Amino acid sequence: MTNPLLTTWEAPFALPPFERIEDAHFAPAIEAAMAEDMAEVEALAANPAPPSFENTIEGLMRTGQTLDRVLGVFYNLAGADSTPQREEIMREFSPKLAAHSAAIFGNKALFSRIEQVWLAREAFGLTPEQDRVLMLVHRNFLRAGAALEGDDAARMKEIKGRLATLGTQFAQNLLADERDWQRALPEDALDGLPGFVIDAVRAAGKERGADGPVLTLSRSVIVPFLQFCPNRSLREEAWRAWVARGENGGETDNRDVAAEILALRQERARLLGYDDFASYKLETEMAKTPDAVRGLLMAVWEPAKARALEDAALLEERMRADGVNGPLQAWDWRYYSEARRREEFALNEAELKPYLQLDRMIEAAFACANRLFGLDFRALDVPLYHKDARAWEVTRNGQHVAVFIGDYFARASKRSGAWCSAFRTQRRFPDVQAPVVVNVCNFAKGDPALLSYDDARTLFHEFGHALHQILSDVTYDMISGTSVARDFVELPSQLYEHWLEVPEVLQEFATHAETGEPMPREMLDKVLAAATYDMGFQTVEYVASALVDLTFHEGDPPADPMAEQAKVLDALGMPKAIVMRHATPHFAHVFTGDGYSSGYYSYMWSEVMDADAFEAFEEAGGAFDPAMAQKLEEFILSTGGSEEADVLYTRFRGRMPGVEALLKGRGLAA
Ligand SMILES: [Zn+2]
Numbered sequence: 001m002t003n004p005l006l007t008t009w010e011a012p013f014a015l016p017p018f019e020r021i022e023d024a025h026f027a028p029a030i031e032a033a034m035a036e037d038m039a040e041v042e043a044l045a046a047n048p049a050p051p052s053f054e055n056t057i058e059g060l061m062r063t064g065q066t067l068d069r070v071l072g073v074f075y076n077l078a079g080a081d082s083t084p085q086r087e088e089i090m091r092e093f094s095p096k097l098a099a100h101s102a103a104i105f106g107n108k109a110l111f112s113r114i115e116q117v118w119l120a121r122e123a124f125g126l127t128p129e130q131d132r133v134l135m136l137v138h139r140n141f142l143r144a145g146a147a148l149e150g151d152d153a154a155r156m157k158e159i160k161g162r163l164a165t166l167g168t169q170f171a172q173n174l175l176a177d178e179r180d181w182q183r184a185l186p187e188d189a190l191d192g193l194p195g196f197v198i199d200a201v202r203a204a205g206k207e208r209g210a211d212g213p214v215l216t217l218s219r220s221v222i223v224p225f226l227q228f229c230p231n232r233s234l235r236e237e238a239w240r241a242w243v244a245r246g247e248n249g250g251e252t253d254n255r256d257v258a259a260e261i262l263a264l265r266q267e268r269a270r271l272l273g274y275d276d277f278a279s280y281k282l283e284t285e286m287a288k289t290p291d292a293v294r295g296l297l298m299a300v301w302e303p304a305k306a307r308a309l310e311d312a313a314l315l316e317e318r319m320r321a322d323g324v325n326g327p328l329q330a331w332d333w334r335y336y337s338e339a340r341r342r343e344e345f346a347l348n349e350a351e352l353k354p355y356l357q358l359d360r361m362i363e364a365a366f367a368c369a370n371r372l373f374g375l376d377f378r379a380l381d382v383p384l385y386h387k388d389a390r391a392w393e394v395t396r397n398g399q400h401v402a403v404f405i406g407d408y409f410a411r412a413s414k415r416s417g418a419w420c421s422a423f424r425t426q427r428r429f430p431d432v433q434a435p436v437v438v439n440v441c442n443f444a445k446g447d448p449a450l451l452s453y454d455d456a457r458t459l460f461h462e463f464g465h466a467l468h469q470i471l472s473d474v475t476y477d478m479i480s481g482t483s484v485a486r487d488f489v490e491l492p493s494q495l496y497e498h499w500l501e502v503p504e505v506l507q508e509f510a511t512h513a514e515t516g517e518p519m520p521r522e523m524l525d526k527v528l529a530a531a532t533y534d535m536g537f538q539t540v541e542y543v544a545s546a547l548v549d550l551t552f553h554e555g556d557p558p559a560d561p562m563a564e565q566a567k568v569l570d571a572l573g574m575p576k577a578i579v580m581r582h583a584t585p586h587f588a589h590v591f592t593g594d595g596y597s598s599g600y601y602s603y604m605w606s607e608v609m610d611a612d613a614f615e616a617f618e619e620a621g622g623a624f625d626p627a628m629a630q631k632l633e634e635f636i637l638s639t640g641g642s643e644e645a646d647v648l649y650t651r652f653r654g655r656m657p658g659v660e661a662l663l664k665g666r667g668l669a670a
Contacts, residue, residue, distance in 0.1 A: 005029035005070050012382055013393070013403050015436060016073045016423060019383040023085040026074050030093055033067035034100050040064065045110035053124045056113045057134050061476060062430050071097075072423050079421070080440045081386050081413045105144040114138055115147075129642050133476050136641070139284075143272065152271055159268045163594075166261050171592040173252040174585075177245040178217045180252075183237065185213045192230045197221060217242055226331065227338040232324065239331035246585030254585040255562055261591055262557040278553040278598040286488045286605065286645035290554050293601045296608060297550070299659045301543050301572065303668040307536030308575050315340065315577075328577045337534050345530045349452060352527065355510045355519040358408060358449035361456050361500075364509035365463040366392075368499045372629040373471065373637075375401065386411075389438075394470055402426075402435045402470040408459075409449070410442040418442060418458045420465035420482070420493075427477035435481065437469040448513055453527050457497050464496025465489075471637040479641035486599060488645035490606035491613065492637060498614040501528060502623045532667035539666060541581035544574055546601040549590050553598035604662075609649065611661035616653055 004020040006029050011017050040063035049055055078086045104110070117124070118138040126134065141147075145156040182204070190198050190213060200221045201213040208214055215225060215238060222242050229235050246254035262277075269280040278290040287293045315336040316328040328336070366377045373396070380391040380403070389407040393400065405423075407414075423436040439462040443455050451459070468489075469481035482489055499505055503524065510519040548568050558564035561584050569580070582589065589596035596602070613632075620628045635652040650656060663669040 003029050003032075005073065006032060006066065009069075012380075013400075013434070013436065014424070015382060015403065016069075016385075017383075018385045021073065021385075023083060023089070026070075026086070026089050027092070029070045030067070030074065030089075030097075033064075033070045034096070037064040037067045038100070038103070041104055041107065041110060045107050045113065047113070051113040051116045051120075053117055053121075053126060053130060053134060056117050057130070057137055058429065060110075060114075060137065061478065065430075069424075076421055076423060076438060077385055079415045079419070080389075080407055080438070081411075082415070083413065102144075105141060105146055108146075111141050111146040114141055127475075129475055129479070132642055133478055136478065143280075143284075145272065148271065156268065156271055159264050159271075163261065163264050163268075166257055166264070167592045170246075170254055170257050170261070171588060173254050173257065174246050174588060174592075176252045177248055177586075181217050181241050182208060182210075183215045183241070184210055185215050185234075187212060189213075189229070189231060189234055193228050194224065197224045197228065201225075217245065223334070226334040229335065232332070235331040235335060236329070243330075243579060243583060244585075247583075254591070258561045258584050258587075258591055259557075259559065262552055262561060265553065265597065266557040276553060276555055277557075278550060281553065281594075281598045285485045285599070285602070286649070287601070288646075290550060290598075293550055293598075293605075294547070296605060296659065297543050297547055297601055300539060300604065300662065300668075301547075303663055303670065304536055304539035304543060304666075305573070305575060307668050308540045308578060309536075311337070311534070311536050312575060312577050330577050330579050333537060333577050337537065341530075341533055345526065345533050347453075347526055347530050352453060352519075352523060353450040354513040355523070356451040356453065356456050357511075357513050358443060358451055358459075360509045360511060361451060361459050362406065362408075364500070364505055365460055365496075367509070368496075368505060368624075369463075369467060371624050373467070373633055375470070377404070400434060402437060404466060404470065405436070405438040407438060407440045408443050409445050414440065414442060416442060418462050420462045420469070422469055422481070425469060425477045425480040425483075426472040426474065427480055428475045429477075433477070435469045435472065437466045439463060439466055450513065453531075456500055460497045460500045461493045464493035467496065468492040468637055468640075471633055472640050473638040474640045474642050481640050484641040485645050486595075487602035487605040488609075488649075490603070491609045491649075494606055494610035495613050495632075498610070499623060505623075532665070535666040535668060537578060539668065540575060540578050542604065544569060544572060544578075545580045545582050545587065546604065547572065548580060548584065549587070549596075549600040550598055552584075552590070607665075608659055608662045609657045611665040612657035613653065615661040 003025050004017045005025050007017075009015065009017055041060075044056070044059045044063060047055055047059070074086075074089070078090055114137060118134060121131065121134055124130075145153065148156050184205075185201060190201070193201075198213070200218075201215055204216045204218075204221070205212055205214040215221065222238060225238055226235055226242075229238070246252070265277040269275075269277040272280060274280040274283070282288055282290060282293065287296070312328055312333075315333060318336045318339060319328055319332055324332075366375075369375045370377075376395045377392040378395065380393050382391055384391060384405060386407065388409045388411070389405055392404045392406075394402040394404050418439075418441040420437065420439050423438065424433055426435040427433045439459075441455070441458055441462065443449060443451060443459075465482060472481040474480050477483075482492075503521070506524055507518045510524075511517065512519075548565050551564065551568050552558065552561060565580075565584050584591075589600055591597075614623075617623050617625050617628045631652050635648050639648055646656060660669070
């Protein structure tokens with residue numbers, strides 16, 4: 001039996017042969033590809049020729065081609081169209097692939113060759129891109145601990161293992177606390193709740209074998225409950241349970257887990273030669289230093305706090321009118337804020353939706369890319385992995401640029417959320433490869449399919465990521481497209497969302513499904529105003545969390561994270577009626593893995609840039625200014641990770657971003 005995953009792909013545009021791939025093909029293909037990769041790496045490490053850029057760094061890039069291709073298909077399908085079999089393969093191969101990658105980073109002979117190329121780099125006459133790639137490969141090995149010897153190497157391995165265990169434990173404790181808490185609700189507690197919350201608490205009651213409705217700590221239930229429940233003491237009880245997750249004592253308490261994680265991270269950073277974990281973590285980011293992060297967060301903090309305090313006074317007035325005395329509390333905010341929103345910014349989703357047809361919004365995203373970058377889109381009739389997925393060929397001046405796949409509808413086999421990934425990324429080495437990019441969303445089906453405004457924003461967001469891949473123009477796939485710093489990668493996507501708000505775009509594409517009329521200006525204004533509602537609250541709860549995260553990872557780790565958290569909030573003058581969006585015992589972003597540790601700020605960092613970057617278009621003459629579009633492509637969308645992000649941004653904008661545009665965008669400017 002030939003395994004189609006391991007053959008040369010002869011479908012149009014070298015797409016994977018989806019119609020021939022069966023689940024049974026994955027495990028043997030991954031096994032074979034891992035073995036091939038390991039043999040290639042070992043041969044490379046054992047090469048008797050003196051190390052050169054060509055035989056070592058480029059050599060390394062030639063290894064693992066089959067593995068990349070096979071995993072590219074597997075991960076995309078496992079996320080967008082999972083089956084029990086695919087989940088089983090995922091469970092089986094996650095630890096195997098982690099060990100595989102650890103073995104490569106731990107290959108002493110290989111690292112020694114990389115180190116020699118690095119030390120002799122001046123002699124090779126490298127291009128700037130080659131120089132960059134060499135630095136990145138060398139740094140990745142160093143950061144993985146490849147240069148450590150003896151006891152240090154052994155300790156590093158121990159730390160990594162313990163951190164993995166603790167991260168899982170943190171997540172499981174949190175899950176247990178969320179799952180175990182429940183509160184039976186009397187029937188009259190349902191008054192004032194919207195239908196979907198009533199349905200959810202009734203369903204939870206049935207599921208848990210209770211007589212009546214039951215409140216749980218699922219985010220999709222507890223947050224709307226706090227928004228709509230008029231019974232203040234019930235709100236307080238629910239709110240207290242919600243913020244106590246991970247802090248309930250006993251087996252599932254996360255406070256000691258967090259302290260141990262922070263101590264081990266610090267030890268790991270020191271072993272690698274960094275002052276503290278924040279310095280280690282931020283080295284590869286655009287922000288680079290803790291001071292830069294703090295500077296940004298503090299610039300936003302004061303205006304956000306001022307707005308939150310103004311809003312608190314308005315909400316407290318409403319509470320007084322309800323006959324409640326005493327100060328506004330954290331369990332009151334969402335309730336009175338929701339009442340205010342309904343009065344001042346009421347948006348009727350049912351009236352809005354017919355203007356946002358999925359197919360018209362796809363056309364809008366394409367049309368903007370055409371006006372900005374001259375890209376054309378032609379629907380393709382090719383076999384894909386699911387009947388709902390659609391493909392387009394992307395061309396420019398008649399030349400093939402990429403294949404774009406849109407997989408927009410929700411289904412049970414799809415993971416929740418929305419994302420952009422690629423079956424293949426753009427590169428010119430070791431062969432010329434055009435990208436095959438996919439956007440996956442979870443929109444409701446319909447005839448025609450209609451979107452909420454958030455959905456339409458998501459569509460533009462993911463398409464912005466897709467353009468970063470489609471317009472990529474580099475030699476090595478290691479730095480292709482979205483292979484950039486975490487605090488830079490959301491710039492193209494968040495920036496693209498701004499074109500959805502351009503009135504002439506909505507005028508042309510937001511047309512009513514039945515009447516064909518464009519969206520009325522008044523509705524558009526309401527949509528835009530609603531988008532910045534309650535930004536004082538949202539910014540305060542976010543920035544407080546980001547500052548606690550940063551402080552935890554600077555200098556010596558706190559022996560008592562809860563005391564440290566209290567100290568940070570006290571110094572900030574945290575408004576009394578707002579708490580951190582994620583307090584330490586349930587701060588999953590920071591403690592279940594390393595993705596956002598001392599990196600929670602990065603959402604806002606990207607937002608600062610997208611607001612500032614779009615302002616560049618407005619200053620230059622409008623959303624479709626051709627000179628700015630050209631700069632955006634030349635310096636940001638085509639360059640991937642070929643240079644430091646601050647260098648790329650400065651070339652595009654002529655300076656580093658300031659926070660003014662963000663404050664304006666969030667409605668927080670003075
Ligand atoms: Zn994104």
